[in-house]
Amino acid sequence: GIQVEQSPPDLILQEGANSTLRCNFSDSVNNLQWFHQNPWGQLINLFYIPSGTKQNGRLSATTVATERYSLLYISSSQTTDSGVYFCAVASGGGADGLTFGKGTHLIIQP
Amino acid sequence: DAGVIQSPRHEVTEMGQEVTLRCKPISGHNSLFWYRQTMMRGLELLIYFNNNVPIDDSGMPEDRFSAKMPNASFSTLKIQPSEPRDSAVYFCASSPSQGLSDTQYFGPGTRLTVL
Secondary structure, eight states: OOOEEEEOSEEEEETTOOEEEEEEESSOOSEEEEEEEOTTOOEEEEEEOSSEEEEETTEEEEEEGGGTEEEEEEOSOOGGGOEEEEEEEEOSSSSOOOEEOOOEEEEEEO | OOOOEEEOSEEEEOTTOOEEEEEEOOTTOOEEEEEEEETTTEEEEEEEEETTEEEEOTTOOSTTEEEEEEETTEEEEEESSOOGGGOEEEEEEEEOBTTTBOOOEEOOOEEEEEO
16 A cells, blocks of 8 residues: 655654644655644645645645655744644545544644 | 535444444545544445446445435445444545546545444
8 A cells, every 4th residue: 555654753842933844755646635633633735736835824835746746834833823734635536535644743842 | 515415424333233424525526435443443435426327335344334325415324233342433535536536535534433
């Protein structure tokens, strides 16, 4: 099956800093999503981005499908950005189950 | 929209008991997914349905696990008999699919503890 690797595994930053999270995947995909799991365990959908670039406020994401990686950018970090960020992909046609990476654990210190 | 609804939110049971987890997908969504999250294995797909039909159940760990989707508004995941190693957070997700978008939206999860 498809493999998903995320880096870094852990990241500690001061409030206001910028960060880049990376997701590498081993095969072509037709679905790629970024999620934020908050301290209460909820999985919040950030982006659906199998290719191209999207922005939502302080967050943006870019997927280069031909090179099999995606990047999540967080600018001007806030303490509420803390949590685990997951990249998940699917390679089947149509609706298909997601394969998750192990996540990046982000801690934003005040 | 109420989002994906799961019940119960927390379940504590004893080994050997039957456990039933419930999920109501977002209205109009055609695909439904069950995932499990543990510290050791992370987030993994158990089974998914398209238009109420099970498509891939290769992630179901063993015969003790079963899932049904009797209609477009309801799905269950049953564990019988339960074992301590089944302790995990179980997530349900739904997706509109049909070529419009494959974005999956997750419910709040059910935290299962088997003693």
